[in-house]
Amino acid sequence: MGETSERGRRLGAAGSEAPMIPNQWYAVLSSSEIRRGRPVGVTRFGKRLVLWRDSEGNVACLDGTCCHRGANLAAGRVEGDHVHCPFHGLRYSADGRVVAIPANGLEAEVPENFRVRAYLAVDAFGFIWVFYGKPEDAPDDLPMFAEFRGNFPYAERSEVWGVHYSRAIENQLDVIHLPFVHPNTIGRGHKTLVNGPVTMWDADTLTFYVKNEPDHGQTPQTADEIENWHDLNSLQYRVPNLWQNRISDDLRVMAAFAPIDDEHTKIYLRLYQRIVTAPVLCDVVCAAGNVANGVILHQDRRVVLTQRPKKTELKMGENLLRGDKPVIEFRSRREELKHSAEQD
Ligand code: FES
Ligand SMILES: [Fe+2]
Incomplete structure (x- = not known):
């Protein structure tokens, strides 16, 4: 908890399906709700999301539905900096890319389409903030009083x-x-x-x-x-x-x-x-x-x-x-x- 966590650099953008103000940082969780070592699943902005902390404690946030066959990534586990899908073990990094597909061999190259949307996420002032919008539009400053x-x-x-x-x-x-x-x-x-x-x-x-x-x-x-x-x-x-x-x-x-x-x-x-x-x-x-x-x-x-x-x-x-x-x-x-x- 605190204001020291580093801003993640993630890919992805929000859709227009939820009646949200786009291009804003939203306080969406309490910092204490994301602990190290296990993924957390929540719905925010009408989307199923998965959040976890990497090996340095930085928060990652992805769409929570696996791009292989739709399992909930939040039911998986965290290993190092990655979250592993509970169904067939696909390994995701914080930028939303699949970095390994066990069935193909851990050393095999991963096709480009194996990825999910990633969101910028930051831990500061006791909140987890997620940017709803295009990451390139994200201001550095968070809207905290x-x-x-x-x-x-x-x-x-x-x-x-x-x-x-x-x-x-x-x-x-x-x-x-x-x-x-x-x-x-x-x-x-x-x-x-x-x-x-x-x-x-x-x-x-x-x-x-x-x-x-x-x-x-x-x-x-x-x-x-x-x-x-x-x-x-x-x-x-x-x-x-x-x-x-x-x-x-x-x-x-x-x-x-x-x-x-x-x-x-x-x-x-x-x-x-x-x-x-x-x-x-x-x-x-x-x-x-x-x-x-x-x-x-x-x-x-x-x-x-x-x-x-x-x-x-x-x-x-x-x-x-x-x-x-x-x-x-x-x-x-x-x-x-x-x-x-x-x-x-
Ligand atoms: S559904 Fe996630 S690895 Fe198959
Ligand atoms: Fe009131």
Whole structure:
């Protein structure tokens, strides 16, 4: 785990079959889920993938279906830098090529068509990042929030939701739902009236500021009418699949929304805190905070899983409100990025 792993150099490109923003690094797994010595099979971007660590601990990621007769490479084994198919032992390197076919003799030349798609994969900041797009377009920098790149202790939990990642992300951008979904936690105070919200983009990061109030018959303020919005609680979305609640400099809730397929998302939820930094106690506080986060997340889950359709688009016939501005910003940017990738 950590930020030291070397960027893999792999071949391959993503298809257009999944409604993803192309040409992006996605946080798709927790670093701890890929251990040395055995392959791991997951579905991400609607594809069956296999990941493993090579002899130096670098992460490799390939399409998980063997090019011989379709067996799942994740049911095979890791030897040195290679993954071996469980069916007839074909050996794959991290660039997706078959390097040996035992039935033909280990020294025999391997035909060029014996290969599967490979993805760039990196282990950094406690996540496995996979590039969904053309490898030659991959930027060097990963889309992690700057404050979590250094020493900021955290605890993590994860769970799978039965919705597309667009629904799961939009839930975290939704400032209207707080008093209805979280009346006894973060939505206490029956603040049903939504001022603004103020939203702004800085490169690939959307920041939005929450100013909800109890309804005394007043007219909600527009974003332009809100003064001192800088002092309000702010949250951020970072393209393509990260979110954080900036509770204070030393306390943050952060989430990565790993796209499994059109109807499933794995949410990695982290509580970062450096209020209590003493050894052991720090971990206890992180873990306790993350348990509380889980309670809030399950309040969301109860409702989000009922939303139809299970994924969203910019134009989809929903009747959005002014208070939905962060959701609208997300949908617009996603559409724009998908569209510009199609033009390339
Ligand atoms: S199916 Fe993989 S080696 Fe035959
Ligand atoms: Fe919520």
